[in-house]
Structure formats: structure tokens, C-alpha cells
Amino acid sequence: MLEDTICAPATAPVNSSLSIIRISGPESYRAAYSLFTSRKKIAHRFAAYGSIVSGDEVIDDVILVYYKGPSSFTGEDMVEIFCHGNPIIVSRIMKLFFSHGVRAAQPGEFSKRAFLNGKMDLTEAEAINSLINARSDWEIKRSLEQMHGSLTKAVDDIRNNVIILKADLEAGIDFIDQDIEFVSYERGIEISESVRVKLSDFLKRCVTGERVSRGVDVILAGRPNVGKSSLLNLILNEERAIVSDIPGTTRDLIRETVQVGGVRINLTDTAGIASTDDDIEKIGIERTKRKIADASLVLAVIDGVAGVTDEDKEILSSFKDKKIIYVLNKVDLIDNVKVDALRREERLNFIPVSAKFGNGFRELEKAISEVINSEFVDYDNSFLADARITGILSDSIVIIERVISLFGRKELPEIIAFDLNELVDKLSEITGEISPDDILGSIFSRFCIGK
Ligand SMILES: Nc1nc2c(ncn2[C@@H]2O[C@H](COP(=O)(O)OP(=O)(O)OP(=O)(O)O)[C@@H](O)[C@H]2O)c(=O)[nH]1
Numbered sequence: 001m002l003e004d005t006i007c008a009p010a011t012a013p014v015n016s017s018l019s020i021i022r023i024s025g026p027e028s029y030r031a032a033y034s035l036f037t038s039r040k041k042i043a044h045r046f047a048a049y050g051s052i053v054s055g056d057e058v059i060d061d062v063i064l065v066y067y068k069g070p071s072s073f074t075g076e077d078m079v080e081i082f083c084h085g086n087p088i089i090v091s092r093i094m095k096l097f098f099s100h101g102v103r104a105a106q107p108g109e110f111s112k113r114a115f116l117n118g119k120m121d122l123t124e125a126e127a128i129n130s131l132i133n134a135r136s137d138w139e140i141k142r143s144l145e146q147m148h149g150s151l152t153k154a155v156d157d158i159r160n161n162v163i164i165l166k167a168d169l170e171a172g173i174d175f176i177d178q179d180i181e182f183v184s185y186e187r188g189i190e191i192s193e194s195v196r197v198k199l200s201d202f203l204k205r206c207v208t209g210e211r212v213s214r215g216v217d218v219i220l221a222g223r224p225n226v227g228k229s230s231l232l233n234l235i236l237n238e239e240r241a242i243v244s245d246i247p248g249t250t251r252d253l254i255r256e257t258v259q260v261g262g263v264r265i266n267l268t269d270t271a272g273i274a275s276t277d278d279d280i281e282k283i284g285i286e287r288t289k290r291k292i293a294d295a296s297l298v299l300a301v302i303d304g305v306a307g308v309t310d311e312d313k314e315i316l317s318s319f320k321d322k323k324i325i326y327v328l329n330k331v332d333l334i335d336n337v338k339v340d341a342l343r344r345e346e347r348l349n350f351i352p353v354s355a356k357f358g359n360g361f362r363e364l365e366k367a368i369s370e371v372i373n374s375e376f377v378d379y380d381n382s383f384l385a386d387a388r389i390t391g392i393l394s395d396s397i398v399i400i401e402r403v404i405s406l407f408g409r410k411e412l413p414e415i416i417a418f419d420l421n422e423l424v425d426k427l428s429e430i431t432g433e434i435s436p437d438d439i440l441g442s443i444f445s446r447f448c449i450g451k
């Protein structure tokens with residue numbers, strides 16, 4: 001346990017119905033007892049109603065909950081105060097606590113204490129941070145799973161394999177004169193190989209997770225005036241881009257983030273591709289082409305009234321290496337017979353939409369989700385890991401590859417066991433069982449105050 005007692009607001013400094021102030025450490029109870037009118041009601045996990053007072057002056061009427069350590073978030077004695085949501089009140093209550101042996105908490109200090117007191121491991125603490133900062137349903141789901149230990153379980157599984165292999169090797173060393181072999185070199189290679197496969201699979205799942213959480217790059221492209229900006233506005237559900245019947249309206253790239261099918265996408269509207277003498281439009285078209293090259297998915301927009309023109313064909317042929325969804329826009333101006341005819345003649349599986357009236361929007365959303373699902377295979381099975389974790393996994397793969405070659409060269413078991421031990425330590429860094437102070441400092445300082 002740490003000696004001092006810390007305090008911070010757990011809610012944002014805005015006017016709202018409620019604010020929460022958190023206090024953790026050995027002085028929590030005593031400070032609350034001095035400042036709260038219903039002091040007799042202060043009991044473990046009991047919501048007590050009363051006032052916070054400074055001498056005779058009432059600062060606010062609040063609900064106060066006391067948690068006796070170790071049954072609290074941090075594992076220490078804690079108090080949570082639910083006051084009215086005014087930053088002035090929050091600040092006055094905090095100042096009172098500061099005059100009762102309590103100091104202001106650093107960012108992430110509550111979570112850090114929870115970690116140091118064994119309430120959660122590092123992956124679980126980091127998951128709380130990603131849950132709070134999640135920008136899509138997908139990220140929320142992953143964060144919750146990791147808060148409940150999914151990443152820890154995956155690490156433990158691999159680490160246990162390594163520990164058993166190391167124990168068998170060491171047992172062999174102890175009984176060397178009795179000629180008992182606990183693990184043959186061949187078996188050693190086999191087990192290490194399976195560990196290597198598991199580690200690279202783990203790393204792959206982290207890399208996929210990272211890509212999905214950064215957002216999938218989706219781009220709207222096509223001839224001028226086909227309705228790209230109108231589609232952007234429809235998907236974003238706001239009038240973000242200028243729409244006009246003048247071809248060449250959009251020149252700069254317009255990038256916005258939106259959730260589709262529970263996943264974050266970075267949607268970019270572009271300049272219509274055409275031959276033009278306008279220098280600015282030319283620059284816009286150049287940018288569009290570069291952007292298309294980097295995109296994961298292209299929404300190729302075609303004007304339903306004009307049908308598929310030669311210019312469309314030329315543009316479409318330049319997307320041929322890309323994942324494409326063909327969008328037939330302005331279907332409010334044509335009938336189904338024409339849509340079917342176009343589909344047959346052009347052999348393109350269009351999604352008919354009207355960006356102006358919203359027809360076909362659900363189908364378009366569904367098509368985007370389907371492509372993301374197939375593109376990011378197994379994305380439900382990925383992890384939200386940062387550079388710290390992917391770095392540890394890459395280092396671990398280097399070590400296990402070394403182990404495999406040591407087994408192959410029939411090195412002394414002591415030497416192989418030494419490397420296996422290094423691997424166990426490396427993997428323990430993921431959950432924080434072994435973690436240098438500076439790493440902990442850098443992880444928790446990314447958290448916000450009160451967390
Ligand atoms: N009737 C109808 N008109 C549409 C539809 N979508 C777009 N329009 C109209 O088509 C014109 C061009 O729309 P924009 O969204 O500006 O087209 P754009 O592809 O972004 O054009 P550029 O930025 O010039 O490349 C505007 O007058 C829109 O109102 C639609 O689904 N139905």
C-alpha cells in the first residue's frame with residue numbers, strides 16, 4: 001500500500017447533473033468523516049446522503065460511498081462523492097479534502113494503484129483506458145473482453161507451454177547421470193515450433209486489431225457530379241461537403257470518421273476525375289488518385305441517369321487492384337427496369353441508391369460491413385494492443401526462433417533453458433508481472449486524471 005491519499009474528479013469539468021470525486025488512500029475515511037454531516041452513516045459500500053461542510057457552511061448535498069480496502073477499485077480505502085455537477089462545487093470540495101491530508105492525484109494514479117495492489121494486470125488496466133477512448137462498437141467490445149482478461153489468457157497459455165518445456169529440460173539436467181531424457185531434442189523443436197506459431201498468430205491478431213481501430217480507409221470516387229459529396233453527407237448524416245450541380249465542386253479531399261456496422265471507417269470524399277484545364281481541379285484530381293492508391297475500399301459512384309459512360313469505364317479500370325463497391329446513384333430519377341438493364345449490360349453488381357433521398361442506404365452500409373468483415377478476416381478475434389505489446393511479441397518471436405535453432409544444434413540443455421527463461425520473463429512484461437518503473441510511468445501517464 002502507498003502511504004498518501006489522493007483525490008481527483010472522475011467526471012469532466014462541465015456543468016452537468018452530477019459530478020463524481022474519488023479519494024483513495026489511508027486518510028480517505030478520516031477526511032470524509034471530518035467533512036460529512038451524516039458521519040454515522042459512513043459504512044462500507046453504503047450510499048450515505050448528507051452534506052459536505054466547511055465549518056458551518058454547507059458546500060453541497062451529496063451521496064457519499066465508502067469502500068473499505070481491499071474491496072475497492074484501487075485496493076485501498078476509498079471514498080466516492082456524488083455531488084451536483086458544477087466545477088466550482090467540485091473544486092471547493094476537493095480543496096476541503098486537500099486541507100485534510102489529501103493531495104491531488106496524477107493522471108492514471110487510481111489505476112496505477114489498482115495495478116500495484118494486484119487488483120488488475122497491465123492488459124486489464126490498459127483496457128479500461130481503451131474502453132473510455134473507444135470510437136466504435138467494435139473497440140468497446142474488444143476493450144471489455146480485454147478488461148475481463150482475454151489478452152492475459154492468451155499470453156498465459158503461451159507462457160505456460162514455455163514454462164513446462166523449460167521445467168522438463170531442467171529436470172533432464174538434474175537427472176543427467178541417470179540417463180533419463182525428459183524431453184528429446186526433436187520434441188523440443190516440436191513444442192518450440194508450436195509456441196512460435198502461437199506467438200505469430202497472436203501478433204497477427206494484434207496487428208489486425210490495430211488496423212481496425214485506426215479505422216478502415218474508404219474512399220468515394222467517380223466522375224464529377226455523380227453525387228459523391230451527396231453520398232458522403234448521407235453516410236455522415238450531416239451537410240459536411242458542398243453539393244452543387246456544377247461539375248468540379250469538390251477539389252480538396254474531405255475526410256471524416258464514422259461508424260459503419262460497428263466499425264470505424266475513415267471516409268474520404270474526392271474531386272471528380274475528369275480531364276480539365278483548371279489548374280486547381282487538376283491538383284485535386286492528382287490527390288484523388290494518390291488517395292485511391294492507399295484506400296482499403298473504393299466506393300465507385302456512377303450516375304444512374306447517364307449510365308456507365310466511357311469515362312466511367314476508364315476510371316473503373318484504374319481501380320482494378322482495389323476492393324470496390326459499385327454504387328449506382330440517383331435512382332430516384334430512373335426506374336427499376338433501367339437499373340436491371342444496366343446491371344445486365346455492364347455485368348456490375350451495383351448497389352442502387354439515392355443520395356438525395358436516402359434510398360438504398362441500409363444496403364450500402366451492409367455491403368461496406370461485409371467487405372470489412374471479409375477483408376479483415378477474423379476481426380472479431382483480434383486484440384487491441386499498442387506498440388508496447390506488439391514490440392514484446394516481436395522480441396519473443398526472435399527468442400523462440402533462437403531456441404528452435406539451439407534445439408536443432410543439440411545445444412546443452414542449460415543453454416536452451418536460459419533462453420526459455422528469458423522468453424518467460426519477456427512474456428511476463430505483457431501483463432506487467434515484470435515491468436520496469438519507467439514503463440509503468442509511461443503507461444499510466446496516458447490515462448486521464450481521476451482514472
Ligand atoms: N436527383 C438526385 N440528384 C442527386 C443525387 N445525388 C446527387 N444529386 C445531385 O447531383 C449534383 C451533384 O452532386 P454532388 O454530390 O455535388 O456530386 P459530386 O460527385 O460530389 O461532384 P463533384 O464534387 O463535382 O465531383 C447535385 O446537384 C446533387 O443535388 C440523387 O441521388 N438524386
Ligand SMILES: [Mg+2]
Pocket residue numbers: 228229230241242243249250269270272
Ligand atoms: Mg463533390
